[in-house]
Amino acid sequence: MAALAPDGGRPRLRLVPDPPVAPARPLLGAVEVLPGQVRAALVDHSGKLLRRTVAGFDPAAREAAGVDAAVRQAALECFDGRELTGVGVAAAGLVDPERGTFIEVNDVPALRGYPVAEVLRRALGVPVYVEHRARLQVLGDRWFGVGRGLRSFASVSTGEVLGVGVFFGGELLAPHGGRSGAHMTVLAGGEPCTCGARGCWKTVATTRWLRRRAQTEGLGTGMTLEALVRRGDGGRPMVEEYADNLALGLVNIQQLFAPGLFVLHGEAVEGGEGFRARVEERLRRDSGWSTAAPPRVVLGEAGRPDDVALLGGAGLVLTHR
Template identity: 65%
Template sequence: MSRPHRAALRLVPEPAPGPQARTLGAVELLPGLVRASLMELSGAVLRRGEAVFAPADPAGVDAALLAACAPCFGAERPLGIGVAAAGLVDADAGVIIEVNDAPALRGYPVRERLARFGVPVHVEHRARLQVLGDRWFGPGRGRSDFASVSTGEVLGVGILLGGELLAPPGGRSGAHMTVAGRDRVCTCGARGCWKTVATTRWLRERVAGSGLPATLAGLVASADPQAAAVVDEYAENLALGLLNIQQLFAPGLFVLHGEARDGGGGFRERVQRRLRAASAWSPTAEPPVVVVSSTVVDDIALLGGAGLVLSAR
């Protein structure tokens, strides 16, 4: 099947002639919030726009989208606009299928709505897209295989495999992979999802009533040995999902975003150690490396949108 927005990646951006080709457009569509950005080809932000809408009011989405995008793309035509959308996305149709907590976005034709700016519009799930942010603007530059991981309140993995974004229709971003016993019920209704043991929500529940800090940063700073044990448990739980990724795709590099950065070097090293142990049998596999992104957390989805524009050329 032809997927023009998932064309093979180019290793070097090639600025096309004309001022309109020197910028990239990115939009992040979240429950109740639209963020937009006009970026240089380097990923540096030139302009930003942001607008909120009532998550249950379909009529408000159009207005919010326009309010956020007009300051960014109104006067200048970027090379394209990459939309990083929460929820379930039909990337080929450019339509949001459904977003939990935001019925206003059900069936929302975001590509059609952005056509007014007169440039190509590409749509993908935001957790998948962040790998393109890292690919073009972060630690994944120059690589054709690696994984980019959201941690914290949301959990997900974007995978670049053989230079292409791994984004099959009907696939998801990993949060609901079954990795644990059946005693933990997920928000999706299933049991044992990765999300039930490796998010900030799990951390809060894990330390509830213990007197320990309820954040990874607080636990790392604590002198209590029980705090250190919870940090280790969090790292092990995060590694559970990543081990499956390594087993299947051996991406070699894992870029962690979000809360994992609060875990410091010990947390990162523990995850890396687990991944290396799992692939030590192979004489040819690249020993997995885990790095923590220094990108502003809020911008990684927008960078992914901009990366999607570059990748889709």
């Protein structure tokens, strides 16, 4: 068929017919609800985020009107006019995947019992699925990250929020009423936790612990893992202690499910290779009994730590398809 030459001159003859245009595949929608913020992303089948939107709400408000407005605004701005297979929603809190509701998100009263799936379904007219953030992270890794093609591995949130999602034998472990591991007891008689128990993993392996520990050691307030690593020898003992504490929880997961591979997301990525190697070393030392191959620890993608839950939301849609 005839087509215009690139220089806009006379038409040239093409002997090979144009390839048939493949029908555009519907895209995947992802929404993440955080205290005070709703984020949405339009994702293609390779895990590329094509468009993102953000809308805010008052996290202290008791009524859901502000959340409603933010959810609708973020979703409509992001997805309007695009054909979607569905939308996957992530929340850092307790969720009811069957009902598509949030049960409770810490410190955000308006999200208690919030029917997010119904609100989005009405606004967009597509299927909507809801899952806990830590579990979704696994699906992000499984469909678009280092977990691609694997039958078993674990994905770990580190930093302000701690949690593990386990992909086991080709399935995401998401038992009704189960949680993501932050409140596993790792120290009998340890520090009191926000949940009322003592010695939870969360009390020794989060940014909050790191900041308090640094302050006790006279390193000032607001210390971060990245800053400690930059201090070199001066920061090393605390970096190693943090890595060891993080490994405590992973040892338990390895004992129960032997996922073999742990993908660290969030703050751990800032700790770099030294931090990763220390976590792996500690995990391997405490897994010497296992007949399986020594467990491996890898860092999630640097530079896009905030995207992992959104990619997981897109992965959730693929999982349900």
